[in-house]
Amino acid sequence: MIEVKNMKKSFKQFEVLKGLDLNVKHGEIYGFIGKNGAGKSTTMNILAGLSKPTDGVCLVGDVNVSNIMQPSELDLGYLPEDPKFYPWFSAYETLVYLGDSGLERIKPRRIHEILEWGGLLNDKDRRVGTFSRGMKQRLGICSAILHDPSLLILDEPSSALDPQGRNDVLQLIKGLKEMGKTVLFSSHILNDVERVCDKIGIIASGKMVLEKSLKNLEQSHFQSVYDVIFEDVITETTVNCIKSSARVLGTETKEQVMVIKMEEGHESVRSLMQILIDNDLKIVGFNRRKHTLEDIFIKEVHGL
């Protein structure tokens, strides 16, 4: 759906994107994360056709962004970071206005449906100027899907909102997936990304540092560290028992809980279980530690 290769973008002397690669497949929800100023909005602006890359290839659908005359030539809906509406329009009038592109005119019935989907039907005749931030964001998503595009580019749709507003927006994004749309959205709230995305891309100082599906990411970021909870308070003999195994690198005990660090590798789960069973230890809980998205993010962004 989106294919970006070695995209560069400079503003005057300042190079914001330094050879970015990005791939979004059909039907995916792609979470685009990065710190403020890493180049997220610049990338999305280019993908939406609002500005041109300085160098590199950027295909949206099958259209090269560099060759278009107008953003509307791309089959996509775009929600800017801070969507601006005419404050003197009502929500309904806004969608009627945006829905008339000269070529096609969206029918009032569809506008009502979209407003209902976005939870704005009761406020359709209120001036947009009186809307809260969350309502404007929802109206923005409504206007992005107005022309029924197959791809949606949402720039920080949930970041500036309160928990309720964020939840509403994330529900709408999930709804988009059910409609079979491809969604690319950026955020710096990793929790939001984890909740709805299939795939994430981490951008740092103008380059993509990691691009993986969330499933793969979770597997590859399991640590070989386990928290084992024993039935009784752990004795010296138990510790020695476990330490004697060749694959155990170290242990740490606190009352009933023992933190065991194993050798790296896929087999570490099995070998630890083997040790526990062989020694006939009574355990009540077993947990393998996992890097959180935050850990991964910090490691990828700062660890390079």
Add this chain to the structure above:
Amino acid sequence: MKSDIMKELRMGIRTSKFLVITASFLFFAILTPIMMKFILPQLLLNQFQGMEEATISQMLDMSQKGSLLGYMSDLFEIGTIVVVFALSGLLAQEIKENTLVLPICSGKKLFSIVTSKLVVFSIFLILASTLGMVICYLYAGVLFAFDIELWSVVVIGLLYGGYMIFLLNLVMLFGTIIKSSIGTGFMTLGFSLFLYFIGSYLDVHMYLPSGLLISAQNILANQSYQNLGVTLAISIILVLMISKITHMRLEHREWNER
């Protein structure tokens, strides 16, 4: 195009742009003849005790023609300021606040957006200044006497409207250069006054849009239509050129940057 025109109409009504301009045009159209008839003579009488009424009527052009001339200078001095500042945000604000991003992404054409603005407000300005002129004509006619033909007053109104359209185009052009609407307003006023003084100083009004104002005065003063054709042609070409540049500047913009 139709939805863009509807949008501009709604904007003009809801942000009271139409109201501000109409009200100030009408206010002066009524005020000027009244000033001429009642207030100025009495002020002069108070100032110079013992002056005879005949002398005063020699000093002041106390007639329908005089009122209209007074109204025309009011329109030039105050009307233009009101028009420029009421309309200064027309493009500047849209660019500054990024309100054009969503329409562009929804397939709106810049050409259609700019043209709708120009069409809606040009027609409005023409109507407003002609209406103001006619009201002033009627009022002054009732207070003094009807000594001018109505149709020449309408022509004067149209010419003043034409000058306002020139200002409108300037506001749009400067709006693409300066992002603040107040700045755009001052820039437009400064530039138009500069042109006016160049016109007076070098006596080249006929080659400038300010010639429209001079022609209007000539029509009123001595029914002379001299040079009007040249001025009109130049003004129309200038207005078309400015709107073309405005459109080109918008086409070559990158949107939504910070």
Add this chain to the structure above:
Amino acid sequence: MNTIELTGEMFIMLLPLVAIQLGLTIYCVIKIMKEGVENLNKWAWIAICIFLNLIGPITFLIVGRKRDI
């Protein structure tokens, strides 16, 4: 004769002017109370609209109106 005399004729001719002025002022005061203001204090705008003929309401409508409504 130091003041300007208000004759009946003059009064009738002045009526439309007063109507425009009064109408604008009332319109602006309602807007100020209902929608709020920008750039200046609410009461300052009300004072400007009432005491400055024409210029007051017009200045308010151009720079004082709340943008978001």
